[in-house]
Amino acid sequence: MNRILGIDFGERRIGLALSDPSGIIAQPYMTFDTRKDGDFLKKLEELIEEKNVKEIVLGMPRNMDGSLGEKSEAVLEFSRRLSEKLRIPITFRDERLSSVESLRVLREAGARLLKHKKAVDSISAALILQGYLDSLKKNNEEPET
Numbered sequence: 082m083n084r085i086l087g088i089d090f091g092e093r094r095i096g097l098a099l100s101d102p103s104g105i106i107a108q109p110y111m112t113f114d115t116r117k118d119g120d121f122l123k124k125l126e127e128l129i130e131e132k133n134v135k136e137i138v139l140g141m142p143r144n145m146d147g148s149l150g151e152k153s154e155a156v157l158e159f160s161r162r163l164s165e166k167l168r169i170p171i172t173f174r175d176e177r178l179s180s181v182e183s184l185r186v187l188r189e190a191g192a193r194l195l196k197h198k199k200a201v202d203s204i205s206a207a208l209i210l211q212g213y214l215d216s217l218k219k220n221n222e223e224p225e226t
Contacts, residue, residue, distance in 0.1 A: 083102070083104075083133050083134070083135035083136075084099050084100050084101070084102060084104075084132050084133055084134050084135070085099070085100040085104060085107075085134065085135065085136045085137070085138060085210060085213070085214070086098070086099055086100075086128070086129065086132070086134045086136070086137050086138070086210075087099070087100075087107055087137075087138045087139075087140075087174075087206040087207060087209045087210025087211075087213070088137060088138070088139045088140065088206055088209075089140045089176065089202050089203075089205040089206040089209060090139065090140060090155070090156050090159050091202060092115065092155065093114065093115055093116065094112050094113065094114055094115065094202045095112070095113040095115065095121060095202065096109070096111075096112050096113075096201070096202025096203040096204070096205050096206035096207075097109075097110045097111050097112070097113065097128070097203060097206050098110050098203060098204075098206035098207035098209070098210045098211075099132060099134075099210075100210060100214060104214060104217070105214060105218070106211070106214070107206075107207045107208075107210035107211040107214055108207060109200070109203035109204050109206065109207045110203060110206070110207075111203055112200070112202040112203045122162065122163070122166050122167075125163075125167070126166065126167065129167060129169065134169065135169060135170075136169060136170045136171075136172060137163065137167075137169060137170070137171045137172070138171075138172050138173075138174050138209060138210050138213045139156065139159075139160055139163075139171055139172070139173055139174070140156070140173075140174055140175075140176030140205070140206070140209040141153060141156055141173040141174065141175060141176060142156060142176055143175050143176070147175075156173075160173070172213065174209050174210075174212060174213050175212075176205070176209050
């Protein structure tokens with residue numbers, strides 16, 4: 082079955098999350114360090130093929146009033162590069178407060194935050210992706226009139 086990939090883009094680290102094959106649950110997958118881990122697009126291509134990814138959900142930074150944030154242009158440029166290279170659909174998802182929520186999840190799990198900086202990014206990607214999966218489910222469960 083096909084999966085959906087969630088991405089929390091950052092200039093230093095890129096968090097990745099994958100849906101389960103049925104598209105119900107998002108799980109943190111990994112964090113890619115752009116300074117240490119080599120060619121991200123090549124590794125992403127391999128991941129998409131290996132995990133049979135059919136769609137990407139990319140977090141879009143927005144201001145609290147809903148307008149595009151300062152970092153939005155970097156995300157848009159990143160999405161253009163992804164589109165040229167990968168040829169699979171990309172959906173943008175509001176990522177407001179995803180990092181704050183990720184830190185809360187880590188604190189509740191008793192994790193030492195300094196040791197888990199990389200986990201914040203993959204958890205953020207999972208939160209972005211889970212929000213998208215939940216919205217798909219909600220839209221499919223609209224009552225008939």
